[in-house]
Amino acid sequence: MPDSVADMGEFALIDAVTARFPQGRPVLLGPGDDAAVLAVPDGRVVVTTDMLVEGRHFRRDWSGPRDVGRKAAAQNLSDVAAMGARPTAITVSLAAPADLDTGWALEFADGLREECDRVGASVIGGDMVGAEMVVVSVTALGDLEGRQAVLRAGARNGDVVAVCGRLGWAEAGLKVLSRGFRSPRALVEAHRCPDVPYDAGPEAADMGATAMCDVSDGLLADVGHIAERSGVRVDIRLSELGVDEPVREIAGVLGADPVAWVLTGGDDNALVATFPAETALPERWRVIGRVEAGSGVLVDGEPYAGPSGHTHFS
Amino acid sequence: MPDSVADMGEFALIDAVTARFPQGRPVLLGPGDDAAVLAVPDGRVVVTTDMLVEGRHFRRDWSGPRDVGRKAAAQNLSDVAAMGARPTAITVSLAAPADLDTGWALEFADGLREECDRVGASVIGGDMVGAEMVVVSVTALGDLEGRQAVLRAGARNGDVVAVCGRLGWAEAGLKVLSRGFRSPRALVEAHRCPDVPYDAGPEAADMGATAMCDVSDGLLADVGHIAERSGVRVDIRLSELGVDEPVREIAGVLGADPVAWVLTGGDDNALVATFPAETALPERWRVIGRVEAGSGVLVDGEPYAGPSGHTHFS
Structure with a gap:
């Protein structure tokens, strides 16, 4: 296995990462095309996004790649849950230095999957680009399953x-x-x-x-x-x-x-x-x-x- | 208006940016809560994501903030169109240095809106974080309107x-x-x-x-x-x-x-x-x-x- 993500190349790395992501039932089309297609039987989809920057939201000497993957997924899946919805899928963008260890990227992917597995969500798409530091952006989607969304507005005197x-x-x-x-x-x-x-x-x-x-x-x-x-x-x-x-x-x-x-x-x-x-x-x-x-x-x-x-x- | 995004503060900046994004009809809940809610009458949603990094995908001395906003939106909206779908919404994460001009961030938002307006899509959510450089991550959603998705696979001898x-x-x-x-x-x-x-x-x-x-x-x-x-x-x-x-x-x-x-x-x-x-x-x-x-x-x-x-x- 090549040492760095640059040695491995973008497409080979994407293939290796994608192979780590099993696709759940609502995924009509998973990673690998211009876009994914997700079944949304409820007729409404919950959408949220969050970005993590190395040195601000995590340090690579304090958190392993699996932790960073899990945390990036968790922050977004949590926002979906906070609407009263069940998370169904995430997309992930990873910016990383060219000399980033291939193993880091793959374990990061394992972390994403591990956290998604906790709620039955799938990693349905993503992007990988070069940068001076690691930046992770996740978007999570969810299913209200017929429920009304619970907003921040709505608390009443006496609650x-x-x-x-x-x-x-x-x-x-x-x-x-x-x-x-x-x-x-x-x-x-x-x-x-x-x-x-x-x-x-x-x-x-x-x-x-x-x-x-x-x-x-x-x-x-x-x-x-x-x-x-x-x-x-x-x-x-x-x-x-x-x-x-x-x-x-x-x-x-x-x-x-x-x-x-x-x-x-x-x-x-x-x-x-x-x-x-x-x-x-x-x-x-x-x-x-x-x-x-x-x-x-x-x-x-x-x-x-x-x-x-x-x-x-x- | 404060000079830098750090002077202005995260929440004030998010409010100012969000005010620039009108919400289209399918948006049941726009920016400002833990997540947005989008109507998906087709029962399937098309999802794609792309990241742009300063110095790799654009240079701030070559492209203005409106250009970067438009390009970040366009790259993703284009992927939705390439499935045979109509783009309906995007989410946007922006990592930026603390000394970034507030005007840059607001014009970047204008660029996002301008490109979304071309297809009738709405900016339904996002995130803003600090970083050493500008990194933009966009996720776009789309509606197949009853069409079958057009994949990369499917070309036949004689086409x-x-x-x-x-x-x-x-x-x-x-x-x-x-x-x-x-x-x-x-x-x-x-x-x-x-x-x-x-x-x-x-x-x-x-x-x-x-x-x-x-x-x-x-x-x-x-x-x-x-x-x-x-x-x-x-x-x-x-x-x-x-x-x-x-x-x-x-x-x-x-x-x-x-x-x-x-x-x-x-x-x-x-x-x-x-x-x-x-x-x-x-x-x-x-x-x-x-x-x-x-x-x-x-x-x-x-x-x-x-x-x-x-x-x-x-």
Whole structure:
């Protein structure tokens, strides 16, 4: 096998990568033509896209190719789930230096497939180009299966706010890596790729969620989007929110505030949704706050004083 | 208005860009949520993606932001047309340096819209991230409107090969710019953004095209894809192919071989298709060769000796 993607050549590499992607039933035409064709029996398709840049969203010395592939897929599949839809397919563009190891590209492809396999989605197309750094762009498609899409707008005064998934883990993992450590492993792995509760998205829609989004910018920032779009205020209760044990522990070791990580850390791709107060929520949906009249996001009734979320151009 | 995208901030910039994108009828939910929702009455959606990297696919001193936006859209919309489908929507990811001029980003958005307007497509979503260079990734979606998709496979011995659109223009424009010139303007503009005959794609499908693809890598390379997938040989006839006058003229000035540009130049996004020999083709579809038994691509019955197409990792 040639050492670098340049040695191997674009077409041979595309063939090798494509061979790693089995095609699911809705794929009427997979990779290899000008475009793919996907069956959309619902008559509506959910579409989202996200880009990851080396040095900003991942480092190749902190994340392996499989992690980067999984994360790139997960971020987008998660956005589909956050609409109440089931992810069906992704397309992937990879920009990479000519001297990138062929093995890196192939393991990256394995990561894409692995994450797609978790939801039964197929990798139906892509592009590979040269660049000075690795840039990954994924577009994910999904099927609402007859459900109404759950938007960010729709939360109502009196609703409860609930979360499914992890908060603060990816941020804790990032801080661990930043200090030069490689453990605790669970946190480091949470930074490398989120563990997304995909099926909780359609589940929330079926339970009558009034608004939903995934937590990619940080809980306060993303709940802020729901509050703004819905024209309501959200009050997060710290006593209900809690901090998961591994996050609390490492924050103690590093002398950091774990609550700040839980409130503002991004990249865990938990799902946050609002529900009518009387909704009987399954255990994995933890109520963490209430929707009130007003605007903005409060924490225990007060504006949060710490840093809030991150900006992608900083 | 702030000078740089970093000054303006991610969310304000996204709002300003999004305001430039009117949403067409099939868009059930446009930009601004976790994902968009697009109506797909046909029950099948065509999907394709392409990435453009600064310094590889465009130079910011040779192409303005509107050109880059138009070209990024055009390359993808063209792939949709090459399936015999009508483009309906695109998503766009833009990686850009923090000091990128806000005006650049907004004019880039105008270019996306301008090209989408040519086919009635909408910009339904996107992402903006920081990077050392400008990288654009577009995914385009399309509607087959009941047609059968026209694949690269399907050309049959005895078919004619026909082209709709320009060949060699973008390559001539690139050579002009490479020599430090800014004219002839028509050629330079052809490099900056192709003039794609979008509606010729569905037209070809309706006329019974047996195979089709768009010419993005160069005529010989792309016809080669059809030959390979279809298990046939294609013989291109130079006397039928011809060279457009502006291309011939500037080749004379630069001491270059215009036929090489026509045969191997990329980025014009003409459509090349094969049809049963008895098909009555409209004037804009020029017959340039024949499908024969065998394999590979010949030019006037001989293997072509010049350079053939380009590779993206070189």
